[in-house]
Amino acid sequence: MRATRRAFMMGGAALALAGCVAGGGGGGTTGGAVVVMRPVPNPGYDQWVAAFRQRAGARGISQSTLNEAFRGAGYLPGVVERDRNQTEVQRSLEDYLAITSNPTKVRDGRAALSRHRALLSEVEGRYGVPAEVVAAIWGMESNYGTRRGDIPVISATSTLAYDGRRGDFFEKQLMAALKVLQRGDVSADRMTGSWAGAMGHTQFIPTTFDAYAVDFRGDGRRDIWGDDPTDGLASAAAYLSRSGWRRGEPWGHEVRLPAGGAAVGATRSLSDWGAAGVQRTDGGRLAGGAQARLIQPAGAAGPAFLILPNFRVFLRYNNAEKYAIAAGHLSDRIGGGPELSTNFPPDQYGLTIDERRQLQAGLTAAGYDTGTPDGVLGKKTEAAIAAYERANGMPVTGQPSRGLLARLR
Numbered sequence: 001m002r003a004t005r006r007a008f009m010m011g012g013a014a015l016a017l018a019g020c021v022a023g024g025g026g027g028g029t030t031g032g033a034v035v036v037m038r039p040v041p042n043p044g045y046d047q048w049v050a051a052f053r054q055r056a057g058a059r060g061i062s063q064s065t066l067n068e069a070f071r072g073a074g075y076l077p078g079v080v081e082r083d084r085n086q087t088e089v090q091r092s093l094e095d096y097l098a099i100t101s102n103p104t105k106v107r108d109g110r111a112a113l114s115r116h117r118a119l120l121s122e123v124e125g126r127y128g129v130p131a132e133v134v135a136a137i138w139g140m141e142s143n144y145g146t147r148r149g150d151i152p153v154i155s156a157t158s159t160l161a162y163d164g165r166r167g168d169f170f171e172k173q174l175m176a177a178l179k180v181l182q183r184g185d186v187s188a189d190r191m192t193g194s195w196a197g198a199m200g201h202t203q204f205i206p207t208t209f210d211a212y213a214v215d216f217r218g219d220g221r222r223d224i225w226g227d228d229p230t231d232g233l234a235s236a237a238a239y240l241s242r243s244g245w246r247r248g249e250p251w252g253h254e255v256r257l258p259a260g261g262a263a264v265g266a267t268r269s270l271s272d273w274g275a276a277g278v279q280r281t282d283g284g285r286l287a288g289g290a291q292a293r294l295i296q297p298a299g300a301a302g303p304a305f306l307i308l309p310n311f312r313v314f315l316r317y318n319n320a321e322k323y324a325i326a327a328g329h330l331s332d333r334i335g336g337g338p339e340l341s342t343n344f345p346p347d348q349y350g351l352t353i354d355e356r357r358q359l360q361a362g363l364t365a366a367g368y369d370t371g372t373p374d375g376v377l378g379k380k381t382e383a384a385i386a387a388y389e390r391a392n393g394m395p396v397t398g399q400p401s402r403g404l405l406a407r408l409r
Ligand SMILES: [Ca+2]
Pocket: 214, 215, 216, 217, 218, 219, 220, 221, 222, 223, 231
């Protein structure tokens, strides 16, 4: 997907990390820019750390923990840069789904489910969260463990705590990270994550880890960082369970509305919705007293969903409706379910996602690379359109259009 792998330089070793995975599909906004992540000397930071160590000591963090934690730590200007440049693109739900539950994500999720079936069944038995839901969260957060983050958490959180834009928040994260080190879950050199301190398979920030992570096999360590995803998957399920996941209930359903429309935004029992003519697109029945809200996030021409209480549990992981729909839909797909049955309306340029994919493929075939033709038009496609227009003596707009698509066909 567009989560461009950004190169990070750390102690001479080139590492790679997908930015902001926890934001959900949130990569690509800096168009492959390389951010240097090497600690640099900073006397102000050093003074801040000295004062912080006093505060941490007063909170019960030992000198030896502090020594180990700060031995290799330092000020990371790249982290501050990332924090200042969070011009996160507001993606449409359609684009968001194209990024987070595209065919590759679904295929990888099904493979992950089958590879870890025994573990996920055991986790499901203990926490009541279905295997495909845990697998979907894994996919949303770290691309099934392939993007766990390489930035040292102590350096990242102390840099952002010192920087001060969200100083209180990151000082809390730093303090929680030290508690985790002191408890012995992980060593300081293995405690890595995203630039904002989201760690491991589950992309838990330190306070979430401290409160919810579990040691599934009881070996004494809660390890969400290593290649073995056991504790990570169990911790994701434990977090969902403690956030109120209702055993045996789905997150929601895609539905078709009756010809006369339905009360979008209202909450009623599933059986009442069924009686009002709303139908599940997968053919299942709407029955029972569970309360469901009808939403139509892309407007009257887009797909509609009945969302159940477990939808709100996804929001605890990431408080964005798009994230919750994507996590739910990806879990359905991983579990063998179909694609959404309702198409999204054309975008502001009058193009459907299939047409946007054709446009990208046409540009690439003409020698103007757009990357994977996923229908999500980002900076790369914009640049390709502009280059094509320039080379063909057209006004340079960088914008897609039906005329351009016709030319490229
Ligand atoms: Ca363990």
